[in-house]
Amino acid sequence: MFALKSLFNRDKKRNQQLLDSLERYRSMAFPVGLSQCATISVSQWQKDGLTLTLETEFAASGETAAIREFLSKQLACEINLTLVCRIQTAPRFAAIKHIILVASGKGGVGKSTTAVNIAAALQLEGAQVGILDADIYGPSIPMLMGLEGAQPQAKDEHTLLPFIAHGIKTQSIGFLVPNEQAMVWRGPMASQALNQLLSETDWGELDYLVVDMPPGTGDIQLTMSQKVPASGALIVTTPQDLALADAQKGIAMFEKVKVPIIGMIENMSAFVCGHCGQTSHVFGHDGGKELAHRYGVPLLAQIPLQLAIREASEEGKSISFEKNSAISQQYAQAARLMASQLYYQDATQSQLEIIITDD
């Protein structure tokens, strides 16, 4: 009897230590600890260890090792940790929890490449992910996802089935209309097409739907951004002055339609020579970083100009799937930060709503 009681007390003490440790954990994706945005679904103490499953409110399973190491030090025992992404927020559209618009002011800066890599990274972080190619000027997602020439399948008279490539549900304007036709669309037609693709595709349940927008900040992009219930926009730019000026216009456009900017990615940031290892800033130095700083937008990553990125894209698979490469780690970190940003944005919003209601 006494032995049992002391066992119970010991677990109670250890459970409290566990909760305190979860509270104390800090990283860029979890800036205020794990207590608020993670729930313990399994915790089993063993003689010299703990088996723990945490359900997180955003995709973050890439942080498992770091959290395990932290808890192991804090609790002085072996930790067997699993992170499961379970987003509690109400879906924004059908059963899609977050829609993320990937945009660039200027063409050719690597927007589609970034969209695919971020989608892949989010999936590897444990989320259910879809990608929608709305780039009417040059839909490249079919090629980037290894789906060139694929024929769309109808579920019924009104619904299309998405393709599933590398576990990501994929739909593209390029599957449905010849390029020349979509190119000449005006704003309302383009946004109608986007809406149709969004609503007439059988996405099922998704944590994140990544939308590859057409480049630019004209009427078409404005109308499209207005019509989609997006959680936020991700801006892609190179450090080049011209691209930066256009990225600035992109920020202004999303502010106008009240879509929050959840981050910026500086692509083709620098070229690292494969032979001598020397770094050259082909398109300028830190331009995206400075722009992000000026507008108070999180800089999620500075991705180098690297042959392997283009080669992987042309083979129809994202470099993010090459799990241990430095580049895939950068995309993984960017995806986690973006997911965290979306979570805290919603959490702050609902707190504000509560304050407003109480008044």
Ligand SMILES: Nc1ncnc2c1ncn2[C@@H]1O[C@H](COP(=O)(O)OP(=O)(O)OP(=O)(O)O)[C@@H](O)[C@H]1O
């Ligand atoms: N970081 C990178 N390193 C090397 N090549 C890259 C990188 N990012 C993109 N590319 C290559 O640059 C080209 C343009 O990229 P991408 O199609 O993604 O740009 P985009 O901004 O979507 O273009 P568009 O304006 O046509 O939509 C592609 O050949 C792609 O493989």
